[in-house]
Amino acid sequence: MLLALHAYKSYPSIERFRQQRPEAPLVLALTGTDIYRDIREQADAKRALGMATRLIVLQEAGLNELSPALRKKARVVYQSSDVRLRHAPVTGRFRVAVIGHLRGEKDPFRAALALVRVAPTVPIELLQIGSALDPAMEAECRVWGKRDKRYRWLGSLSHRRAMQWLSSSHVLVVSSVMEGGANVICEAARMGVPVLASRVPGNVGMLGRGYRGYFPLFDDKALERLIERCRMDARFYASLKKSVLRRRSLFAPAAEKAALQRAIRGLSSGHPGVKSG
Numbered sequence: 001m002l003l004a005l006h007a008y009k010s011y012p013s014i015e016r017f018r019q020q021r022p023e024a025p026l027v028l029a030l031t032g033t034d035i036y037r038d039i040r041e042q043a044d045a046k047r048a049l050g051m052a053t054r055l056i057v058l059q060e061a062g063l064n065e066l067s068p069a070l071r072k073k074a075r076v077v078y079q080s081s082d083v084r085l086r087h088a089p090v091t092g093r094f095r096v097a098v099i100g101h102l103r104g105e106k107d108p109f110r111a112a113l114a115l116v117r118v119a120p121t122v123p124i125e126l127l128q129i130g131s132a133l134d135p136a137m138e139a140e141c142r143v144w145g146k147r148d149k150r151y152r153w154l155g156s157l158s159h160r161r162a163m164q165w166l167s168s169s170h171v172l173v174v175s176s177v178m179e180g181g182a183n184v185i186c187e188a189a190r191m192g193v194p195v196l197a198s199r200v201p202g203n204v205g206m207l208g209r210g211y212r213g214y215f216p217l218f219d220d221k222a223l224e225r226l227i228e229r230c231r232m233d234a235r236f237y238a239s240l241k242k243s244v245l246r247r248r249s250l251f252a253p254a255a256e257k258a259a260l261q262r263a264i265r266g267l268s269s270g271h272p273g274v275k276s277g
Contacts, residue, residue, distance in 0.1 A: 001025040001267065004048075007034045011044040018051045025267035028052035029077075032180025032202050033105070035065045053267055056260075058181030061205030075263040078206075079183050080256035085167040087192040087241075093123040094231045097169035097193075099162055099184045101130040102137045107198070110175035112144050112151055113220035114227060124150055124231065127165055131156035167191050170237075171230055177217060179203055186251035194240035196226050207247060213240045 002017045004010040007030060017026060028048060030039070035057065038045040049055065049066075055074040057063055063071055089095060096115075102108040108128070115126050128151065132138035141153040154165070166172060172188045172195045179202030186206075188195050197203040199214040207213070215222040230237045249255060 001027065001264070003027045003029070004052075005029045006031055007048040008038040008042045008045040011048050014048045014051055025053045025264070026051060027054045027056065027264055027267070029056040029058070030062065030180070031058070032176075032178050035062050035180060036178045036202070039065070054263055056263055059202060059205030061201040062180070064201065075259070077259040077263055078250045078256060079181060079186055080251050080253040081183065081186040081190045082253050083163050083187050083190050085163055085191055088167055089170045090168050093125055094227075095169040096124065096126045096171055096173055096227060097129065097166050098126065098173050098175070099129045099166060100174075100182075101156075102128075102132045102141070103134075105176060105178045107175040107177050107218065108137070109140065109144065110198075110218065110220050110223060111173040112148075114173075114224040115148060115151060117221060117224040118150075118228070122231075124227075126151045127169065128153045129155075129157055129162050129165060163187060163191075166193060169193060171196050171227065171240075173223065173227075174198065174203060175223070176200060176203065181206055189244045189247045189251050192241055192245050192248070194230065194237065194244055196223060196230070207244070211240075211243050212236070213243075 001024060004014050007028060014026065034045060039049060049070055055070060056077045057074055058077065058079055060076050063074055066074055096111060098108065098111045100106050111126055118124055128141065132141055144151045145153055166187060172184065172193050174182050174185060174195055174197040176182065176198055179200055181202055185195055194213060195207060196213045196215065197207060198217045200217060213226065215226055
């Protein structure tokens with residue numbers, strides 16, 4: 001069996017395996033760039049879908065991006081987190097966390113733009129955690145830090161340290177433009193940290209269609225209103241916390257293991273993938 005991650009990036013390995021073992025099971029896990037870009041634009045990514053015996057998507061909305069023929073061989077496997085920390089937000093100020101390497105697909109400065117809209121006297125701080133993947137973004141982090149002392153770029157941290165910062169934050173902001181299924185949402189849900197997320201399919205597939213913490217893509221004004229509502233409306237904040245905790249069991253390590261076992265159960269030689277669709 002071959003278990004491949006990324007339809008486009010893994011295509012050379014997928015093609016080679018299929019040539020050498022035409023009847024062997026081939027399981028392909030699709031990422032956000034696969035689902036929301038590459039399988040629409042890249043011929044190799046499209047071919048990889050046809051060669052696969054089983055497709056895995058990382059959240060339920062990912063199924064909607066596949067044709068009916070491909071959806072039949074697709075399964076949802078949520079990523080998991082074994083983080084043991086519990087939510088314990090700091091007192092005296094409202095802490096907002098943004099966690100992830102800084103790149104265009106993440107719209108990483110949307111929370112900083114929302115912070116500009118918050119009155120300077122409001123006790124709030126924004127933690128940006130993650131390495132800048134190009135010099136321009138690093139420079140922009142430093143500009144934000146000089147412009148507003150409530151903004152702190154902590155750079156690349158160990159996973160343990162990043163999780164400690166997350167557990168002490170009141171909310172996590174996930175402003176992604178394109179998202180396959182953010183693992184940091186799994187981590188937040190396991191702790192009980194409310195998430196404010198851009199309304200894109202990958203985030204909705206993680207948090208559920210009825211979740212109340214979404215804001216329109218690229219809309220820092222709407223994000224600022226959500227942050228302020230969380231800060232000032234205890235009832236609304238509690239409802240978001242309750243909602244993420246309801247999703248908590250989806251992201252347990254045992255749940256991921258069981259879902260992966262179900263996805264590959266019964267696959268064996270002699271079960272080639274769907275060749276079209």
